[in-house]
Amino acid sequence: MEGTLSLPSLPPSTLPRRRHSSRLTCAVGPPRPTLHRVTQNLNPTISPHRAVAAVRLLRVEQGGAFADLLNDKGKGSAENEMGYVERTLGFRTRDLDGRDMRLVTDIVGGTVRWKRYLDHLIMSLCHHERMYQDMEPLLLQILRIGLYEILKLDMPPYAVLDENVELAKVALRPGAGNMVNGILRKLVLLKEKDSLPLPKVEGDDRAQARALGIIHSHPVWMVRRWRRQFGCEDAVRLMKWNNTEPSFSIRVNSRKGFTRTDLILQLEKLKVPYEISLHMEDFVRVTTGLQIVIQAGLLRDGLCSIQDESAGLVVSTVDPQPGETIIDCCAAPGGKTHYMASQMSGQGTIYAIDINKGRLRILEETARLHQVDDVITAIHSDLRDLHDFAERNSTKPDKVLLDAPCSGLGVLSKRADLRWNRRLEDLEELKDLQDELLDSAAKLVKPGGLLVYSTCSIDPEENEERVEAFLLRHLDFVIDPVDRYVPCAFVTTKGFFSSNPLKHSLDGAFAARLIRSPDAKQ
Ligand SMILES: C[S@@+](CC[C@H](N)C(=O)[O-])C[C@H]1O[C@@H](n2cnc3c(N)ncnc32)[C@H](O)[C@@H]1O
Numbered sequence: 001m002e003g004t005l006s007l008p009s010l011p012p013s014t015l016p017r018r019r020h021s022s023r024l025t026c027a028v029g030p031p032r033p034t035l036h037r038v039t040q041n042l043n044p045t046i047s048p049h050r051a052v053a054a055v056r057l058l059r060v061e062q063g064g065a066f067a068d069l070l071n072d073k074g075k076g077s078a079e080n081e082m083g084y085v086e087r088t089l090g091f092r093t094r095d096l097d098g099r100d101m102r103l104v105t106d107i108v109g110g111t112v113r114w115k116r117y118l119d120h121l122i123m124s125l126c127h128h129e130r131m132y133q134d135m136e137p138l139l140l141q142i143l144r145i146g147l148y149e150i151l152k153l154d155m156p157p158y159a160v161l162d163e164n165v166e167l168a169k170v171a172l173r174p175g176a177g178n179m180v181n182g183i184l185r186k187l188v189l190l191k192e193k194d195s196l197p198l199p200k201v202e203g204d205d206r207a208q209a210r211a212l213g214i215i216h217s218h219p220v221w222m223v224r225r226w227r228r229q230f231g232c233e234d235a236v237r238l239m240k241w242n243n244t245e246p247s248f249s250i251r252v253n254s255r256k257g258f259t260r261t262d263l264i265l266q267l268e269k270l271k272v273p274y275e276i277s278l279h280m281e282d283f284v285r286v287t288t289g290l291q292i293v294i295q296a297g298l299l300r301d302g303l304c305s306i307q308d309e310s311a312g313l314v315v316s317t318v319d320p321q322p323g324e325t326i327i328d329c330c331a332a333p334g335g336k337t338h339y340m341a342s343q344m345s346g347q348g349t350i351y352a353i354d355i356n357k358g359r360l361r362i363l364e365e366t367a368r369l370h371q372v373d374d375v376i377t378a379i380h381s382d383l384r385d386l387h388d389f390a391e392r393n394s395t396k397p398d399k400v401l402l403d404a405p406c407s408g409l410g411v412l413s414k415r416a417d418l419r420w421n422r423r424l425e426d427l428e429e430l431k432d433l434q435d436e437l438l439d440s441a442a443k444l445v446k447p448g449g450l451l452v453y454s455t456c457s458i459d460p461e462e463n464e465e466r467v468e469a470f471l472l473r474h475l476d477f478v479i480d481p482v483d484r485y486v487p488c489a490f491v492t493t494k495g496f497f498s499s500n501p502l503k504h505s506l507d508g509a510f511a512a513r514l515i516r517s518p519d520a521k522q
Pocket residue numbers: 002003311329330331332333334335336337353354355356359381382383384403404405406
């Protein structure tokens with residue numbers, strides 16, 4: 001996972017527009033006397049985490065925000081969330097404690113992941129299709145939460161039913177509560193009889209992909225692509241992996257003198273279960289309890305950061321050394337820049353380039369926090385505009401890292417909403433951009449120097465195929481196998497680094513080391 005995930009504020013214009021009148025409409029429109037009265041009152045009957053989860057789901061859907069938002073601001077963040085509930089639903093509920101916050105994160109992440117599956121069932125349980133199509137956005141979120149809790153969290157169905165009916169009544173209107181009641185009751189009966197209305201996997205490729213897309217809650221184009229690329233069985237395994245709760249890795253910041261032993265002591269004190277990374281010295285994996293680590297302030301104090309081991313292994317393919325000059329072409333928010341910088345022990349320079357000013361600011365702030373800013377120079381620019389970088393700088397870079405913008409198809413378990421925001425057409429656009437950025441990055445590499453191309457994708461068209469096309473355009477570059485830099489389990493037959501969720505239980509990532517001929521002209 002890259003950098004800090006923060007809650008973007010939801011501008012009123014992005015809030016859902018509905019045909020029906022309800023408190024949601026009141027809450028975003030000009031204040032009305034009734035709303036004013038309601039917002040003054042605390043509503044003790046509503047479970048606060050459900051109210052927050054429903055509002056957050058609305059925001060994810062309307063604003064494309066990350067679903068696996070981490071509440072790293074403790075109490076302040078909880079208050080912030082309650083403010084959203086008050087403004088959006090029109091009532092106050094009690095503040096959230098740590099347990100509630102964890103429930104919100106779990107429910108939002110899971111509901112987003114299972115959206116297609118849940119919507120198929122909701123649609124099947126409605127009297128007619130129109131009922132589903134005309135459903136108010138908030139009502140749909142409340143139903144999705146109810147279905148998710150009953151089907152995937154196996155929570156006691158009648159308690160879930162009561163709570164979600166009450167939420168729909170208070171947040172919307174009594175009729176909405178009746179609708180939630182009717183649909184959830186039907187669902188509970190069908191679940192008890194083990195006869196949920198799910199499609200059979202049969203027919204031609206498209207029909208099978210459509211059914212699998214519903215059963216495993218993925219877009220049809222992804223299912224078809226993976227069946228073609230990886231085979232039917234692995235496509236299903238991959239979807240199952242994407243639907244499991246992700247584990248997170250924590251990297252210690254050696255620059256601050258914080259070691260893995262120190263982190264383990266802290267985790268034991270906090271009673272957070274952990275596993276030592278099998279592949280990387282600086283990493284520890286936690287499956288549950290990440291919020292506890294965050295709340296303990298270890299990230300805030302810059303002692304460690306959340307980073308997948310696959311990203312750490314990409315840095316291993318660069319093999320940064322003290323005193324080197326490295327250009328990090330697409331650097332923000334800086335996960336790899338900071339790790340490289342920590343390995344350079346205050347000697348050398350990393351030029352961190354990125355087109356996105358906001359993300360670059362995060363890179364700089366985190367660099368200061370991690371005390372690695374002494375070797376980092378941030379450059380806000382489009383990489384494609386840096387033609388004269390080599391002429392303007394007397395020191396030639398030893399290494400160039402291009403961690404290219406990509407589909408992120410290797411990190412879908414962590415980025416619950418990403419599968420719904422990616423389109424097949426995006427891949428074509430991304431491939432063109434990756435080629436252009438590779439050509440620009442190649443111009444920065446000195447004769448005999450190294451270019452590392454990496455992505456967080458498992459798609460061969462963004463990985464091996466981009467490198468192969470690059471080598472045809474740049475005859476002065478050759479592949480340098482990565483086997484000296486990463487464990488052999490990650491080395492492909494062509495000498496690339498590849499981590500695969502199904503093989504390594506890590507995020508998917510790719511890296512190629514490309515050496516420019518020493519005889520090439522500068
Ligand atoms: C995969 S992310 C990089 C992640 C980063 N290396 C890390 O480890 O945290 C890709 C980055 O490329 C940047 N980017 C996209 N197009 C660019 C361009 N034309 N020039 C420079 N940066 C670009 C994006 O703003 C984004 O921050």
